[in-house]
Amino acid sequence: MNTLLAFIAIFSVLVFVHEWGHLYFAKRAGILCYEFAIGMGPKLFAFERNDTIYTVRLLPIGGYVRMAGEEPEQTTIRPGYEIGLVFDNQQKVTEIIINNKSKHPEAHVVQVEKIDLIHELFIETIDDETGETVRYEVHEKAMLVQDEVAQINAPWHRQFGSKSLPKRAMAIFAGPLMNFILAFIILIGLFWGFGYNTNQISPVEGSVAAESGLMEGDTIVAVNGEQADEWQHLVNLISERPNEEITVTYERDGEQQSVTMTTDTDYVEEIDTERGVIGIAPMRANDFLGAVSNAGSEFVMMATSIFDTLALIFTGEFSLDYISGPVGIYNFTDAAVAAGLYNVLWFAALLSVNLGVINLFPIPALDGGRLMFLGYEAIRGKPVSPEKEGAIQFVGFALVMLLMIIVTWNDISKLFS
Incomplete structure (x- = not known):
C-alpha cells in the first residue's frame, strides 16, 4: 500500500507541476484554457474557476491543459441553424443553445443568417414579421450549450494562434521547465537536509x-x-x-x-x-551553497544520462530493458520506498528530470514536437496548416502509445521471467 500511495503521489505531483507550467504561462499570455486535467479517463472530481475547469481523472498516468485554438472546435454553427439565445441586461448574448432548445424556455429561438463568434462576435437573423435583419452582439464570454454541456466561447484574441511566437513557445516549454525546477528544488532539499x-x-x-x-x-x-x-x-x-x-x-x-x-x-x-x-x-x-552546487551537478548527470542510454541505439547495444513504463516505474518506486525517504525523493527528482527531457524530444504529440512546429513557423514565416499538423500529431500520438504498450508489456514479462 505504501508503494501504491508513493507511486500515485509522485506521478500526481510531477504531472501537476508540468501541466501547471503550461497553464500558468498560457493564462499569462491571455490564452483561454478550457480544462486543466490531472490523470486520464473518467472524471472523479471537477470544479470551475476563472473560465477553466479543473479535473481529477481516474487513471494517474498523465494530464493535459486544453487550450483554445490548439485543435479544431467541436461546435460549429452555420447559417440556417436554429439556435436559442439568452441575453444579459445589456441585450448581449450570454448563452447560445445549440440543441435541446425545448429544455430552455427562457431562450429566444432564431434562425442564423450570419454569425461570427471569433472576430466580430455577432449573430444576424431575419425578423419573421418585418423581414429586416436583426443583429445581436455576443458577449466575449458567452457560453455554447450543446447536449446540456456548456463551454465558453473562445474569441480570436483568447486563442493560442493569436499570440506571438515567443508567448506560444513559452506556454509549451513551461511544462518541461517546471519539471526541471521541481527536480532541482528536490535535490537542493536532499543535499541540504540529508547532507552530501x-x-x-x-x-x-x-x-x-x-x-x-x-x-x-x-x-x-x-x-x-x-x-x-x-x-x-x-x-x-x-x-x-x-x-x-x-x-x-x-x-x-x-x-x-x-x-x-x-x-x-x-x-x-x-x-x-x-x-x-x-x-x-x-x-x-550540509551547507546551503554546497547543496546548491551538488544539486546542480546531480541534475546535469540525471539530464544527460538518458542520452547515454539512447546512444546505445547507434552501437547496437540498446535494449528495451533500459527503459520502463508505468509497471517498471512502479517496481522502482517499490525499491525506493523500501530504501527510505531519501531514495523516494531522489527517485522523484530523477523522474521529474526524465519527464522534462523526454517531453522536449522533437516527436509529434510531445511538447518538443509542438515546439518543432513553432520553429518551422519561425523559419517559414507562416504556420503549418491545422489539418497537416493535426494529422502529424495524431500519428505521433499513436506511435507514442504503441511504444508505451510495448514497454509496458516488456515490464510485465520481466515480472514473470
Missing part, C-alpha cells in the same frame, strides 16, 4: 591512500592535475584509472601538497568492469 559527500576525506586503515600519507580531514582538489570539484567527480577520476600511478593534489591546513600513488583494482560484477580505488571515504557537509 565532500572531497574532505577519511582514509581507510591500510589502504593505498593511508600508506601514501593522506590523513583524515585532507581535502583532495585534483587528480593528475585535473580539478576534482565534488566527490562524484573525484570518484570518477580515480575509478577510470585502475592499477595506474596517479598524482593526488590535496589541501591540508590551508596548504596544497601532492603525492604519487598506484591505485588498487576493484572488480564491479554488475557492470563487468574494473575500477581504480585508493581507499578513501568522504566526510559529509
Whole structure:
C-alpha cells in the first residue's frame, strides 16, 4: 500500500507541476484554457474557476491543459441553424443553445443568417414579421450549450494562434521547465537536509591512500592535475584509472601538497568492469551553497544520462530493458520506498528530470514536437496548416502509445521471467 500511495503521489505531483507550467504561462499570455486535467479517463472530481475547469481523472498516468485554438472546435454553427439565445441586461448574448432548445424556455429561438463568434462576435437573423435583419452582439464570454454541456466561447484574441511566437513557445516549454525546477528544488532539499559527500576525506586503515600519507580531514582538489570539484567527480577520476600511478593534489591546513600513488583494482560484477580505488571515504557537509552546487551537478548527470542510454541505439547495444513504463516505474518506486525517504525523493527528482527531457524530444504529440512546429513557423514565416499538423500529431500520438504498450508489456514479462 505504501508503494501504491508513493507511486500515485509522485506521478500526481510531477504531472501537476508540468501541466501547471503550461497553464500558468498560457493564462499569462491571455490564452483561454478550457480544462486543466490531472490523470486520464473518467472524471472523479471537477470544479470551475476563472473560465477553466479543473479535473481529477481516474487513471494517474498523465494530464493535459486544453487550450483554445490548439485543435479544431467541436461546435460549429452555420447559417440556417436554429439556435436559442439568452441575453444579459445589456441585450448581449450570454448563452447560445445549440440543441435541446425545448429544455430552455427562457431562450429566444432564431434562425442564423450570419454569425461570427471569433472576430466580430455577432449573430444576424431575419425578423419573421418585418423581414429586416436583426443583429445581436455576443458577449466575449458567452457560453455554447450543446447536449446540456456548456463551454465558453473562445474569441480570436483568447486563442493560442493569436499570440506571438515567443508567448506560444513559452506556454509549451513551461511544462518541461517546471519539471526541471521541481527536480532541482528536490535535490537542493536532499543535499541540504540529508547532507552530501565532500572531497574532505577519511582514509581507510591500510589502504593505498593511508600508506601514501593522506590523513583524515585532507581535502583532495585534483587528480593528475585535473580539478576534482565534488566527490562524484573525484570518484570518477580515480575509478577510470585502475592499477595506474596517479598524482593526488590535496589541501591540508590551508596548504596544497601532492603525492604519487598506484591505485588498487576493484572488480564491479554488475557492470563487468574494473575500477581504480585508493581507499578513501568522504566526510559529509550540509551547507546551503554546497547543496546548491551538488544539486546542480546531480541534475546535469540525471539530464544527460538518458542520452547515454539512447546512444546505445547507434552501437547496437540498446535494449528495451533500459527503459520502463508505468509497471517498471512502479517496481522502482517499490525499491525506493523500501530504501527510505531519501531514495523516494531522489527517485522523484530523477523522474521529474526524465519527464522534462523526454517531453522536449522533437516527436509529434510531445511538447518538443509542438515546439518543432513553432520553429518551422519561425523559419517559414507562416504556420503549418491545422489539418497537416493535426494529422502529424495524431500519428505521433499513436506511435507514442504503441511504444508505451510495448514497454509496458516488456515490464510485465520481466515480472514473470
